[in-house]
Amino acid sequence: MIYSVSMGKLFDSIDDTMKAWIEAQPLWFVATAPLSGDGHVNMSPRGHDTFSVLGDRRVGWVDYTGSGVETIAHLRENGRICLMFVSFDSRPRIVRLYGHGSVSLPGEAAFDEVVALHPEHPSTRAVITVEVTRISDSCGWGVPVMEVTDERDLLRLQAEKKGVEGMADYRAEKNTRSIDGLPGLPA
Template sequence: MGKLYEAIDGRLRDFILRQPVFFVATAPSGSGGHVNISPKGGAGCLAVADERRVAYLDYTGSGAETIAHLRDNGRITLMLCAFQGPPKIVRLHGQGRAVLPSDAGFAELLALFPQEPARGLRSIIEVTVERISDSCGYQVPLMEYAGDRDLLERWAERKSDAELADYRRTRNGRSIDGLPAMSD
């Protein structure tokens, strides 16, 4: 049923890039704190950089748990499920980092994405993949993809640069467990 892969080959790359939604899981260090799982999606927001590296566009949102957890310990898992076609689940376990627009290497990562990002881009999450696996996905339901939502983009377009910076400082500054995210 399940299989381990040495690298993201062409077939896995195609599967990964076809999925309109994926899930990101992170957790703080130690036995306390909250595990976070976030859905991500939107056309062109996930890129495969090479056989062991992926990246996704991270937009300003209601929280910044992923960034806080990556700053804490770097652990991250991406999960992609086939909601159409043959059943399949792919998990990419690795070490991640949030690359902010002011950081070295941001422009190089941004070049991986074919489209200009929407307003409100907060960072690019880069993942060095350490374990690649798939599983059957037999219980994942079949669903029809109706399209991307544009609400986050429209929300960000109504904000000035200063308002977005203030939002990130006040609402994305720390995780729900108090870890630094977009501050400190």
């Protein structure tokens, strides 16, 4: 069922049409926040072939090693998350998925499930899955029309240069605590 909300709509589930649209977006955003009012809200862009709709109210993605660990730390603390998908082509649309996110590491069932759906990447550090509690869209009329020319290969090149041990060292140095001191990945 679809419910009208101002110019946007609320949806009961992610149907096949929305799933295809979401999975076709080359760029999407993840927003999380700590419980502390003094903590930093975080929004991160994501791309590459990492995202999957896993069910009509469940999604997940392969999380690559980055210079920070905010999403993981916030999810471990409170689970709150919002994903935003934006159309930059000629047909405007914004879809937001709100829910409760979980972090899975290598060897855990959800990690194996999601990683198997995507190309192998040497920067893979975790998998995030989200049980979606609210699905909404809005017009996107204020979003510019842009053209994607290519994916960046810098993450892969950096990870290949560092190697498995170097990536583990990097994560131990940069990904064990959030900028607010919350626990991230195990050292």
